[in-house]
Amino acid sequence: MSGRPLVVVGASAGGVESLRAVVRGFPPDLPAAVLVVLHTTPGGSSVLASILDWAGPLPASTAVDGDELLPGHIYVAPPDHHLTVLDGRCSLSRGPQENGHRPAIDPLFRSAVRAAGSAVVGVVLTGMLDDGAAGLAAIARHAGATVVQDPADALYPSMPQAALSLVPNAATASADKLGPLVADLVQQAPAIDPTPDDPLLNQETAIAELDMDALNDPDRPGVPAGLGCPDCNGALFAVPEGALTRYRCRVGHAWSPESLLARQNAAMEGALWMALRTMEDKAALHRRLADSANDRGAPLVATQNLRSAGELGEAARLIRDLLAQEPPGQP
Structure with a gap:
């Protein structure tokens, strides 16, 4: 399949309006599946899929575990579940929270790299703190395309600023310009790549998916950080990843410094x-x-x-x- 088959988008506070603006700019024949994570509260249901379905030309639905990823379709993470890509399908799990969130953006971005290598476009939109920055950096390290909402256009600029601090060469634009920009990157992209040889990325993604082999692996990455996990009080381990050091405890909670x-x-x-x-x-x-x-x-x-x-x-x-x-x- 030519073109970038996966577009992954992450947003948090203020994200609904930014997401509407982005999907409004997609062409009806976008040759890529689009997966979206918006930070949500654990309880209740989300109407985001319906909002995005009405906002633009592409059909949107709440992701269901096992859904086949089809080009030109938007898949939205449901509340309290990580959304990842596994064997060309949506995978949902109640794995450990990352950066205090489930769904979190970083697991989706890492899984997209695991599934498609450089054949990924990653997009970080408005939000607080820095979820998505490490995932976008992983996409950049594997030659994928990276896109960030202009912080000046974001209702909450922290997430875009954090992403740009790790991926300064990411393309930036206001939300209403991002849809055409992403579509152009999809058209310019190479064919899907094989799964990259990145043991850390693969293991971190597997932890988010509640893979027990990864969770019980005695050779988990990282060194003792001398800090405690605020969610479970377990010991945190520092995990260097490029220019960023993240933290993960033995049961799987993951944290960026911010x-x-x-x-x-x-x-x-x-x-x-x-x-x-x-x-x-x-x-x-x-x-x-x-x-x-x-x-x-x-x-x-x-x-x-x-x-x-x-x-x-x-x-x-x-x-x-x-x-x-x-x-x-x-x-």
Whole structure:
């Protein structure tokens, strides 16, 4: 089959409008299957496939495990499932979250490279943090075409900026220009390549697909990072991949540096709120004990409890001040 048979697209916050603009620009005879990941919440259902089906000339549907990939069709990842490419078909799994997401963009991009080598066009659209950047870099390393929404056009520019930091030569354009650009790249592309010899990429993709051989492999890549996984508290291993170092724990959760910092900030905030609640509960209990001591005619005990309540109140005030500040490392 001539031309690039796979187009993979990733988006997050603000992504629905950008995706509509992209698919609106596709020609009706696009000779490639299009696979889309949009970060979604785990519960409920997604109407994204219906939105994209109405937005442009190509039919769109929510991916079903085992769907054959047909040119000129858009396949959308369902909530709470990674979408990958396996043997020319859609593969869905509830594998470990990557960058705090399922579906995540990086597993789709890596699986596309595994399936088609350089015969892939990868597209990163608007979103927060940096999911998709490592996957786009994998496409670039294997000579695939890389496309990024112009950060100035993105409602949330973080994902496009992160992608461009790793793949500075990626083509950029506003969302309404990306459809024709992708179509041109598909037409210019070589025939599909054989699966590349990239053990790290293949293993990382297999982990997302819940391949037990990959998950139980004692020779998993990476070296101890001295960090804990914020999702399971397991040890994280640093996995160098080109210019980027990512992190993965033994059960499979994967993190880019930015995503790991964001999840650590969230965990730290949760711990601070818990500490604040505990201190305020203890202060309230000390005040009750002081009242009880006064009723019994034990002023010394009452004074000690009031002193403890005051110290806890001051500590609680300091924690509230910390919670009012921006987390370290955030703009």
